[in-house]
Amino acid sequence: MRVATIATLSVLTLLGFGSARAAGGPxxxxxxxxxxxxxxxxxALAACHGGAMQANLDLREGQAFSFLVDVPSVEVPTAxxxxxxxxxxxxxxxxxxxxxxxxxxxMPLIGGPLPQTTIDVIREWIQMGAPEFPAISVExxxxxxxxxxxx
Numbered sequence: 811m812r813v814a815t816i817a818t819l820s821v822l823t824l825l826g827f828g829s830a831r832a833a834g835g836p837x838x839x840x841x842x843x844x845x846x847x848x849x850x851x852x853x854a855l856a857a858c859h860g861g862a863m864q865a866n867l868d869l870r871e872g873q874a875f876s877f878l879v880d881v882p883s884v885e886v887p888t889a890x891x892x893x894x895x896x897x898x899x900x901x902x903x904x905x906x907x908x909x910x911x912x913x914x915x916x917m918p919l920i921g922g923p924l925p926q927t928t929i930d931v932i933r934e935w936i937q938m939g940a941p942e943f944p945a946i947s948v949e950x951x952x953x954x955x956x957x958x959x960x961x
Contacts, residue, residue, distance in 0.1 A: 839934035885913035
């Protein structure tokens with residue numbers, strides 16, 4: 811029964827039934843998916859936010875969270891790069907949407923602006939609190955078994 815439930819949930823997830831995909835988003839609003847679909851292929855390039863760390867921002871895998879969440883922007887020190895639960899006051903969103911008050915250029919420089927559906931996934935991740943790792947849900951009877959193992 812449990813295997814069938816996991817298999818069904820996996821298939822539904824792959825088909826896009828859940829959060830951003832169900833709403834038409836291109837991928838899930840998790841840092842891992844944003845990393846794989848936005849930061850690594852388009853931002854963490856050697857001359858940009860990879861090894862060169864333009865604007866003191868490292869968007870390489872394993873580094874992005876600590877350089878983004880609750881960190882002031884170098885360009886606009888009064889702005890936070892990612893303000894958890896507040897995408898409208900997150901500088902990264904302004905850089906992606908080309909707000910009139912940003913310093914420098916709209917990002918990303920290479921490949922042109924991101925589609926709004928992609929930016930909306932990043933907004934959703936921020937609105938969810940910008941967690942480093944996705945939340946894990948455990949059935950109540952499973953949790954009881956896990957607790958009993960460690961007693």
